[in-house]
Amino acid sequence: MARVGVFVCWCGSNIARTVDVQRVAEEAGRIPGVVFATDYKYMCSEPGQTMVRDAIRDHRLDRVVVASCSPRLHEPTFQRCISEAGLNPYMVEMANIREHCSWVHQDKDAATEKAIDLVRMAVAKARRDFPLFRNEIPITKRALVIGGGVAGIQAALDIADAGYPVTLVERTPSIGGRMAQYDKTFPTLDCAACILTPKMVDCASHPNITILTYAEVEEVTGFVGNFNIRIRKKARGVDMEKCTGCGVCYSKCPVKVPNEFEEGMGERRAIYVPFPQAVPNVPVIDREHCRLNNDLKCGVCQKLCPTGAIAYDQQDEVVTEQFGAIVVATGFRMWDHSQIGEYGYGSIPDVISGLQFERLMNASGPTEGKIVRPSDHRPPKTVVFVACVGSRSENHGHEYCSKVCCMYTAKHALLLKEKYPDTQSYVFYMDIRANGKGYEEFVRRTIEEYGANYIRGRVSRIYRHGDKVVVKGADTLLGRPVEIEADMVVLATAMEPQEDAKDLARKLGISTDQHNWFSEAHPKLKPVEVLSSGIFLAGACQYPKDIPDTVAQASGAASKVAGLFSKPHLLSEPMIASVREEDCAACGQCVQVCPFSAIELVELNGKNGASRRAARVNEGLCHGCGTCVAGCRGSCIDLRGFTNAQVLSEIDALALA
Amino acid sequence: MNSPTEQIRTEARRLLESGDVSVVIGYGPGSTPARATPVFVRRAEDVDRLFWSPACAQNLALYVREQAGRGKVAVVAKGCDARSIATLIQEKQTRREDVYIIGVACSGVVDPGRLAPAGVDEGTLKSLAPENGGLKADCGDRDVRLEREMVLKRACLFCDTPVPPLSDTLIGEAPPLQPATDQTLPEDLDARREFWAEQFSKCVRCYACRQVCPACYCKECFTDRLPVGWVSKRIAGPENWMYHTTRAFHLAGRCVGCGECERVCPADIPIQTLMRRMAGEVDALFGYRAGMDPDAEPVLATYRDDDEGPAE
Numbered sequence: 030m031a032r033v034g035v036f037v038c039w040c041g042s043n044i045a046r047t048v049d050v051q052r053v054a055e056e057a058g059r060i061p062g063v064v065f066a067t068d069y070k071y072m073c074s075e076p077g078q079t080m081v082r083d084a085i086r087d088h089r090l091d092r093v094v095v096a097s098c099s100p101r102l103h104e105p106t107f108q109r110c111i112s113e114a115g116l117n118p119y120m121v122e123m124a125n126i127r128e129h130c131s132w133v134h135q136d137k138d139a140a141t142e143k144a145i146d147l148v149r150m151a152v153a154k155a156r157r158d159f160p161l162f163r164n165e166i167p168i169t170k171r172a173l174v175i176g177g178g179v180a181g182i183q184a185a186l187d188i189a190d191a192g193y194p195v196t197l198v199e200r201t202p203s204i205g206g207r208m209a210q211y212d213k214t215f216p217t218l219d220c221a222a223c224i225l226t227p228k229m230v231d232c233a234s235h236p237n238i239t240i241l242t243y244a245e246v247e248e249v250t251g252f253v254g255n256f257n258i259r260i261r262k263k264a265r266g267v268d269m270e271k272c273t274g275c276g277v278c279y280s281k282c283p284v285k286v287p288n289e290f291e292e293g294m295g296e297r298r299a300i301y302v303p304f305p306q307a308v309p310n311v312p313v314i315d316r317e318h319c320r321l322n323n324d325l326k327c328g329v330c331q332k333l334c335p336t337g338a339i340a341y342d343q344q345d346e347v348v349t350e351q352f353g354a355i356v357v358a359t360g361f362r363m364w365d366h367s368q369i370g371e372y373g374y375g376s377i378p379d380v381i382s383g384l385q386f387e388r389l390m391n392a393s394g395p396t397e398g399k400i401v402r403p404s405d406h407r408p409p410k411t412v413v414f415v416a417c418v419g420s421r422s423e424n425h426g427h428e429y430c431s432k433v434c435c436m437y438t439a440k441h442a443l444l445l446k447e448k449y450p451d452t453q454s455y456v457f458y459m460d461i462r463a464n465g466k467g468y469e470e471f472v473r474r475t476i477e478e479y480g481a482n483y484i485r486g487r488v489s490r491i492y493r494h495g496d497k498v499v500v501k502g503a504d505t506l507l508g509r510p511v512e513i514e515a516d517m518v519v520l521a522t523a524m525e526p527q528e529d530a531k532d533l534a535r536k537l538g539i540s541t542d543q544h545n546w547f548s549e550a551h552p553k554l555k556p557v558e559v560l561s562s563g564i565f566l567a568g569a570c571q572y573p574k575d576i577p578d579t580v581a582q583a584s585g586a587a588s589k590v591a592g593l594f595s596k597p598h599l600l601s602e603p604m605i606a607s608v609r610e611e612d613c614a615a616c617g618q619c620v621q622v623c624p625f626s627a628i629e630l631v632e633l634n635g636k637n638g639a640s641r642r643a644a645r646v647n648e649g650l651c652h653g654c655g656t657c658v659a660g661c662r663g664s665c666i667d668l669r670g671f672t673n674a675q676v677l678s679e680i681d682a683l684a685l686a
Numbered sequence: 687m688n689s690p691t692e693q694i695r696t697e698a699r700r701l702l703e704s705g706d707v708s709v710v711i712g713y714g715p716g717s718t719p720a721r722a723t724p725v726f727v728r729r730a731e732d733v734d735r736l737f738w739s740p741a742c743a744q745n746l747a748l749y750v751r752e753q754a755g756r757g758k759v760a761v762v763a764k765g766c767d768a769r770s771i772a773t774l775i776q777e778k779q780t781r782r783e784d785v786y787i788i789g790v791a792c793s794g795v796v797d798p799g800r801l802a803p804a805g806v807d808e809g810t811l812k813s814l815a816p817e818n819g820g821l822k823a824d825c826g827d828r829d830v831r832l833e834r835e836m837v838l839k840r841a842c843l844f845c846d847t848p849v850p851p852l853s854d855t856l857i858g859e860a861p862p863l864q865p866a867t868d869q870t871l872p873e874d875l876d877a878r879r880e881f882w883a884e885q886f887s888k889c890v891r892c893y894a895c896r897q898v899c900p901a902c903y904c905k906e907c908f909t910d911r912l913p914v915g916w917v918s919k920r921i922a923g924p925e926n927w928m929y930h931t932t933r934a935f936h937l938a939g940r941c942v943g944c945g946e947c948e949r950v951c952p953a954d955i956p957i958q959t960l961m962r963r964m965a966g967e968v969d970a971l972f973g974y975r976a977g978m979d980p981d982a983e984p985v986l987a988t989y990r991d992d993d994e995g996p997a998e
């Protein structure tokens with residue numbers, strides 16, 4: 030016979046004000062199986078916990094019900110408490126008479142009745158509690174970082190510095206991400222390359238870091254501590270071992286194609302490195318455009334390469350490796366505004382994007398840092414910047430704020446004036462969001478010292494007039510229309526998740542929000558975790574972020590990884606599903622419905638070669654969500670700690686009482 | 687052209703002689719011309735035990751599962767039976783390569799329980815044969831013309847897959863039949879609840895419906911597992927209701943509508959009316975019909991981003 034102790038908490042006046050706690054304790058004492066019941070001001074306090082431990086000893090309790098607050102808050106407290114008194118930690122049940130009762134009711138009598146019901150249910154469940162144990166799971170202490178932007182670079186460096194091997198997978202030919210495209214960075218205006226390149230080089234030379242560029246994650250199986258990950262290394266066409274990075278090949282390649290890194294404003298060859306500081310400094314052959322792949326004669330690069338590194342017939346290489354943790358740092362992309370055609374983007378050559386403006390300002394960009402109009406290569410005198418293009422707009426599918434546009438637009442206006450003091454800039458904005466350290470000051474400086482003309486209002490139309498671009502809009506502060514004849518217009522277009530974000534999320538078994546940004550486990554308290562353990566987020570793949578926030582989150586993700594790896598092994602979660610194999614008909618429905626791919630059908634081998642199949646839960650992967658339990662028609666699956674029998678007995682306690 | 691019986695025997699002989707299958711599961715004559723019995727033929731010389739007639743009501747998919755893992759079997763299957771086999775393949779209860787389906791295009795089978803109300807004494811029945819879209823019953827002293835509506839297994843009247851959607855060989859041709867629409871259920875919700883309350887109150891919980899159903903293959907049925915208390919095994923209103931609705935949910939998207947449950951029910955509960963309703967909902971929501979494609983994922987175990995939610 031179970032010996033249950035019930036401990037009713039006042040939570041100061043939080044519970045006691047609306048619930049007659051003494052009466053709850055009295056009634057609890059009458060429930061069959063309850064051998065001790067009491068109430069106390071603060072059950073979670075040290076004296077409260079001592080009371081629980083003493084009662085376990087004095088009354089030989091073998092299970093405990095604490096009627097207090099949400100188990101999310103104090104279940105771990107009382108699990109620890111009763112295990113100190115020698116009970117299995119899973120022999121405690123919480124009856125939530127605060128959030129579920131005193132906080133949401135006024136009528137004291139009714140609330141007291143309800144509290145008694147809640148206790149009765151908890152007792153019924155506790156009577157069917159059984160000890161649960163955690164298993165040890167080994168950890169592969171190697172991390173995978175997906176995405177080699179500043180987020181991925183920072184995370185890789187921090188994990189590597191903590192002493193663990195890291196593989197950094199980047200799908201373009203070089204690490205660096207967006208930041209590598211910028212000239213200077215707000216709010217301090219240090220040169221992006223000057224602060225990023227050293228980190229890229231550190232990554233390349235760090236003994237704990239393996240960089241796989243031009244590579245992508247194809248498949249993820251396994252679970253925290255033991256992920257199996259298949260990575261495809263796309264054929265580069267150049268032998269990484271032999272190449273010295275001399276660059277002869279791409280200086281002589283006859284094919285010219287628009288350069289992605291220059292946002293289409295410059296050209297590159299069919300064999301190329303995306304930018305001079307690329308890491309690794311090994312070119313790739315763009316097979317789509319290489320003459321040899323288009324049945325044309327060539328082979329120039331192979332002839333000229335002094336080390337014989339060109340390998341046209343190189344094949345994709347697929348490797349499967351084990352990792353213990355994953356950092357997702359795949360960044361963002363710019364909304365393709367040309368598809369909408371609004372504001373003349375894509376049709377008026379002198380209407381460009383903020384990213385294109387970055388390249389125009391950059392000394393290693395297509396114009397070597399000269400800001401000129403794409404149409405006639407003349408320096409502009411009047412430049413209009415438009416913020417919030419597509420952001421904060423339900424119509425364009427981005428209800429959110431892209432967060433960095435206000436700041437980089439201010440940066441652009443400031444740098445423009447600094448380079449060309451005789452230019453005038455206008456900035457159309459909805460409101461200025463400059464809420465970072467030194468940000469407000471930066472914007473003020475742009476306006477006050479650099480004379481940028483900020484106009485609060487929307488742009489309604491942009492069109493060509495002669496060789497000018499006319500911007501029509503409204504100044505909502507002055508309440509009048511404005512029309513500016515500009516030489517160039519720069520649009521701060523919305524940031525979007527990568528096109529394949531949803532795909533990657535599916536491979537990883539993590540979730541995305543309605544826009545496809547990766548979802549964190551908790552918006553406030555678990556901003557780098559996701560709901561699957563062992564996977565962490567860094568940078569703009571979660572939501573638009575500036576570099577300081579990106580780097581902070583990357584370091585946060587890295588420290589989570591290091592924390593995970595610092596343990597000798599992992600402990601499995603005991604409240605997980607388990608299959609009664611003898612009853613399982615192996616229909617496989619649970620396998621299909623499990624969102625964590627935690628169940629598989631295994632072969633059970635008996636005597637004389639007889640065999641049959643049954644479902645089996647992988648303890649490392651199961652999150653205890655219970656989907657399979659609901660999906661199993663034969664009720665052969667139970668959630669330990671929440672068995673069908675326990676739940677039904679709770680309902681019985683409530684409904685048949 | 688040989689009769690279906692001849693064709694089945696020829697095919698069975700070929701399969702057994704070549705050793706392609708270890709057993710042919712089919713129908714043999716039963717105690718009266720209105721009844722067939724499942725037979726298991728393991729030797730080529732025994733193929734004459736097999737036959738085909740409008741009495742072949744059973745869904746032999748039931749036995750396919752029992753044979754799973756014992757080598758390849760051949761089975762005689764009507765449209766609905768073949769769909770059951772597809773469901774079993776989808777649910778990993780057998781493998782496509784382990785079943786050889788001798789498909790038979792079917793124009794409906796007889797429910798012997800309906801003969802007496804149609805004025806035929808099963809005891810004196812000499813033979814039963816198809817005739818011009820209905821049946822001819824030789825009652826010894828006289829021939830009786832029977833319309834399909836009067837004597838077929840009720841589910842057959844609603845059948846829209848008389849030809850097996852999957853088979854390895856096909857006997858016969860699609861009959862020119864139009865499926866009926868089920869108008870049993872009252873539109874009004876209260877009336878409908880009344881209707882089911884009355885129907886379920888007749889249930890004696892013999893579980894014949896479950897036993898005959900090829901899709902009810904759980905090792906232990908939920909109903910045998912219910913703890914005493916809130917829902918028990920008591921034969922009474924709410925418990926019967928619980929049993930039938932839960933079974934209907936468990937068969938949603940899986941029931942192929944063979945109607946065996948309804949045929950074997952001693953209490954004449956129109957179980958298929960409930961099942962058909964469920965199947966209709968699943969089809970409307972997900973464009974899915976059970977057992978049409980052995981490679982399809984079971985519909986209620988899959989999730990697609992564009993799945994429709996329930997109608998408001």
Ligand SMILES: Cc1cc2nc3c(=O)[nH]c(=O)nc-3n(C[C@H](O)[C@H](O)[C@H](O)COP(=O)(O)OP(=O)(O)OC[C@H]3O[C@@H](n4cnc5c(N)ncnc54)[C@H](O)[C@@H]3O)c2cc1C
Nearest residue numbers: 176178179180200206207214215359360361568569575576
């Ligand atoms: C025009 C503009 C100017 C800006 N200026 C500033 C500034 O001055 N100061 C500032 O603080 N912030 C600035 N930002 C914001 C800054 O760009 C971001 O904070 C930063 O780039 C985020 O870094 P990240 O590593 O998360 O993403 P990214 O820089 O986007 O890097 C992601 C990397 O992951 C790779 N990747 C993507 N998917 C995969 C995959 N499936 N597999 C492998 N690799 C993948 C990508 O190729 C890329 O290399 C600016 C933004 C814009 C648009």
Ligand code: SF4
Nearest residue numbers: 623651652654655657
């Ligand atoms: S409880 Fe959830 S996570 Fe665990 S096996 Fe079942 S469905 Fe998968």
Ligand code: SF4
Nearest residue numbers: 889890892893895951
């Ligand atoms: S066969 Fe009829 S009586 Fe028997 S359980 Fe099924 S519905 Fe009830």
